Amino acid sequence: MTSVNQLLSDIKSSPKGPRTVAIFDFDGTIIAGYSATTFIREQLRRGDLTPRQFIELMRAMTNFGLGSMGFSGMMAINAQFMRGTEEETYNEVGRQLYTKQIARLVYPESRALVEAHQARGHTVAIISSATPYQVEPAAADLGIEHVLCTQLEVAGGKFTGGVISPTCFGQGKVDAAEKLARQYHAKLDDSFFYSDSQDDLLLLERVGHPRALNPSPKLERIARARQWPIASFGSRGRPTLTQFVRSVAATSSLVTSFMAGLPVLALTGSRRESQNFSFSLFADTATALIGMDIKVNGEEHLWSHRPAVFVFNHQSKADVVIAAKLLRRDIAGVGKQEIKKETPILGMVMELGGVVFIDRADGKSAINAMQPLVDAMRKEGKSVVIAPEGTRTVSPKLAPFKKGAFHLALQAGVPIVPIVIHNAGDVAPKGDFVFRPATVQVDVLPPVDTSRWKAESIDEHVREVRNMFARTLGQPEDKPQATKRAARSKSKPAGKATGKKPAAKRKTAARQVKPKLQAKSSGKAAGRKQDT
Numbered sequence: 425m426t427s428v429n430q431l432l433s434d435i436k437s438s439p440k441g442p443r444t445v446a447i448f449d450f451d452g453t454i455i456a457g458y459s460a461t462t463f464i465r466e467q468l469r470r471g472d473l474t475p476r477q478f479i480e481l482m483r484a485m486t487n488f489g490l491g492s493m494g495f496s497g498m499m500a501i502n503a504q505f506m507r508g509t510e511e512e513t514y515n516e517v518g519r520q521l522y523t524k525q526i527a528r529l530v531y532p533e534s535r536a537l538v539e540a541h542q543a544r545g546h547t548v549a550i551i552s553s554a555t556p557y558q559v560e561p562a563a564a565d566l567g568i569e570h571v572l573c574t575q576l577e578v579a580g581g582k583f584t585g586g587v588i589s590p591t592c593f594g595q596g597k598v599d600a601a602e603k604l605a606r607q608y609h610a611k612l613d614d615s616f617f618y619s620d621s622q623d624d625l626l627l628l629e630r631v632g633h634p635r636a637l638n639p640s641p642k643l644e645r646i647a648r649a650r651q652w653p654i655a656s657f658g659s660r661g662r663p664t665l666t667q668f669v670r671s672v673a674a675t676s677s678l679v680t681s682f683m684a685g686l687p688v689l690a691l692t693g694s695r696r697e698s699q700n701f702s703f704s705l706f707a708d709t710a711t712a713l714i715g716m717d718i719k720v721n722g723e724e725h726l727w728s729h730r731p732a733v734f735v736f737n738h739q740s741k742a743d744v745v746i747a748a749k750l751l752r753r754d755i756a757g758v759g760k761q762e763i764k765k766e767t768p769i770l771g772m773v774m775e776l777g778g779v780v781f782i783d784r785a786d787g788k789s790a791i792n793a794m795q796p797l798v799d800a801m802r803k804e805g806k807s808v809v810i811a812p813e814g815t816r817t818v819s820p821k822l823a824p825f826k827k828g829a830f831h832l833a834l835q836a837g838v839p840i841v842p843i844v845i846h847n848a849g850d851v852a853p854k855g856d857f858v859f860r861p862a863t864v865q866v867d868v869l870p871p872v873d874t875s876r877w878k879a880e881s882i883d884e885h886v887r888e889v890r891n892m893f894a895r896t897l898g899q900p901e902d903k904p905q906a907t908k909r910a911a912r913s914k915s916k917p918a919g920k921a922t923g924k925k926p927a928a929k930r931k932t933a934a935r936q937v938k939p940k941l942q943a944k945s946s947g948k949a950a951g952r953k954q955d956t
Contacts, residue, residue, distance in 0.1 A: 426653040428533045431635065434653075435540040435616075438633075442608045445615040446541040447601055447627070448534070450552035450559050452620035453637050454566075455529040456660035459558040462525050466517060467505075477505050495553065495593040503576050507585030511578045514557045522561030527818035528853035530562065532862075533657045534637065535820075537618065538566050546616075547608050551600055551627070553593040565819050572600040597627045622646060659850060663858040671859045674713040674745070681706035696804070700753040707748035715861030716742065716851055718749055722868035725841055726750055729871040731801045731808075732841045733833040737822055737893055738811035740848035742859060746866065747809050750843065756780065756800050758810045758828075794832055801836040808832060812886075816854040820847065822899060825890045830874075830882055839871035840889060844896040867896050 438444055451458045464481070467473035473481070484501040487493035506514075541548050549570035552559050556573050563571045574593065577586040590596040605612050616633040617624070622643040628634040636647035636654045647654050663671075685702035689695055711718070726734075734751060736743060747757075757779045780797055800806040810832070812825040833840045843866060850862040869892055877885055883905065891901040 426655045428536065428655060428657075431537060431653060431655060432540050434633070435537065435544060438544060438546075438616075439614070441545050442547045443610040443614070444541075444544065444546045445601070445605055445608065445610045445612070446538075446546045446548045447604075447615065447617045447631070448538065448548070448550050448568075449617075449619035449621065449624055449637075450550055450554055450562070452640075453618050454531065454534045454538075454550065454562060455526060456531060456638075456657075457529055459521075459526055459529075459554060462521055463517075463558060466521060470517075472509065473505055481505070496587065496589070496591050499574060499587045499591055503583070503587045504585045506576060506583040509583050511581055511583060518557035519561050522565070523818050525855065526558075526562065527565065528849075528855045529660055530566075530819070530853075531638075531657045531660050532847060532850040533655070533659060534618075535566060538568065541616070542567060547604070547610065549601075549604055551592060551597050553591065553597075565821065570604060572597075572604065594623065594626055597624060598630050601627055601630070619643070628652070659860055659862070663860070667858050667860060670713045670715070671857060674710045674859055677709040677713065678706050681709060696754070703748050703755065704752050707745065707752060710745045711749055714742070714745065714851060714859040716745065716859070717863040718746060718866060719863060720750065720866045720868060722870070723750075725868040725870055729839045729841065730754065731805050731836070732839045732871060733801075733829050733836070734807060734809040734841045734843055735812050735829050735889065736809070736843040737845055737897075738813045738816045739820060739845060740816060740852045740854065742848045742851035742864070743811070743816075743845060746845060746848060746864060747843070750866065750868070751807065751809060754804075754806050756797055756806050756808050758794070758797070758808070794828065797832060798836045801838055807838075812890075818854050820849060820897065820899075822890065822893055822897065825886050827882055827886055830877075830886050830889070831879070833874045834877050834879065834882070837875065839873055841871045842869040842889060842892050842896075843867075844869060844893050846897065869896065 435446075448454055451460070464473065464478070468478060481502060484493060484498045488495060488498040538548060547570065548568050549572060550559055550563050550568055551572045553574050555576070556571060559571050559573055563569075572592055574591040574596075575588040577584040577588055590599065592600055601612060601615070601617070604610075605615065611632075612630050613632040615631045616635060617627050617631040618635045618637045619628060620636070620638045620643065621640055625643075625646065628636075634647075634650075634652045636643050636652055638656050639647055639654060644654060646652075682702045684705055685698040688701045689698035692698070731754075734747070734755075736747060747755075759779045780794060797808050801808060808829075810829045812827075812829045813823040814826050815823075817823050830840070846865040846867070847862070848864055850860070851864060852859050872889060872892075874885075887902045887904065893899075894901045
């Protein structure tokens with residue numbers, strides 16, 4: 425079995441530039457499981473697939489899995505159920521399902537492989553028999569430009585019920601890869617292909633660097649016989665019973681840790697000492713139960729300027745444990761009002777711990793609710809920890825920052841300390857209950873002096889701090905507002921003297937665009953997969 429580090433080392437030693445092509449399968453390779461399952465459930469929920477059609481679709485998938493029906497034939501049956509449906513409807517469905525369900529299935533290891541190829545300037549692509557509605561949102565999140573999929577016909581913005589030939593399966597994948605390679609004057613003999621399925625054997629044999637990721641039993645046997653690198657990831661997919669039990673215990677430890685602090689309160693009369701004891705106990709207990717190791721750069725900045733407003737990028741519920749482990753004492757926090765309504769006991773414990781709950785939908789109410797935090801910093805010397813994104817993101821990409829944390833620092837006259845968390849999503853991505861063991865990398869940046877800040881320039885201060893996060897994470901920085909306005913103005917068409925925009929040319933021919941939600945055989949015994 426090959427380690428991820430060895431795969432990354434192979435990438436780093438490969439030639440730089442776009443003439444090296446790195447191709448990834450989607451289901452089972454980039455994500456755990458099958459995106460088609462998610463889409464079929466959504467079709468049933470929306471009523472786009474009737475029970476009779478669902479049975480017919482399952483029959484076609486079974487026949488495909490047994491080898492009695494070809495992939496194109498199965499897609500032809502699949503496509504007819506989409507006839508008359510607006511394509512844009514499924515563009516939006518795809519984006520929503522990625523955010524709500526599929527994003528958390530992306531293997532962190534596969535994301536790291538993609539990023540390593542991108543860092544070398546390679547041409548990175550996803551080649552999948554799935555539809556763009558399943559794949560394109562993930563590709564956008566991963567920064568992958570090229571998505572080569574099976575396509576359905578679209579005319580007048582609606583699916584016609586036809587399938588565009590050739591489909592992206594078997595030899596179709598090889599043809600698509602060769603076309604991409606020609607575009608960049610590359611050679612497949614020097615290229616990488618990552619897949620989990622024996623259905624991709626033709627392309628695996630065609631490239632110079634085949635890689636079996638999370639392989640099916642049949643592909644694993646083939647890969648071993650041919651001495652191809654093999655790697656399997658346990659960071660996503662079905663958790664073990666041990667992981668589930670440890671996750672329940674880690675979550676419950678917040679309550680038990682604060683109960684353990686009650687004797688300290690009774691004996692000392694100090695609520696602050698009781699809270700500090702409980703925070704430290706929770707931090708140590710939860711990290712041990714999760715199996716989370718935290719590697720910190722700039723740890724000295726956690727203590728050099730207190731009180732302070734500590735701001736962190738929010739990827740995971742593990743961030744709460746990370747913040748407690750780093751800050752340990754004399755801290756207060758901000759939480760969403762929904763926590764108190766959904767889990768009253770947890771909400772009560774958090775309030776006892778100094779958390780202020782705000783109604784994110786009511787800006788004025790939120791500002792008033794934060795006044796106790798200003799008092800805690802000014803009068804008690806406590807620090808505040810807050811996520812300026814406001815909610816968890818589905819990937820390591822930064823969301824826009826809200827202004828609350830920055831107004832808080834300005835009012836209290838304290839510095840802002842950025843805590844940049846690189847990969848908390850490896851522990852628990854948004855939407856997952858289970859914590860998984862992982863090593864999390866954290867950079868604590870030097871404190872940002874707010875003594876000369878003005879309320880009227882708060883937007884610029886927010887941008888500057890967010891860009892500190894972006895630089896540390898290797899992500900694009902925000903441009904100043906003036907630059908953005910100038911760029912938008914420059915990009916606008918001049919139009920005619922009447923001030924009207926030039927009319928866009930309209931395509932009259934039927935477009936051969938993106939395909940329908942394609943199903944993937946789930947029968948392991950059949951050993952075949954639709955969405956590869």
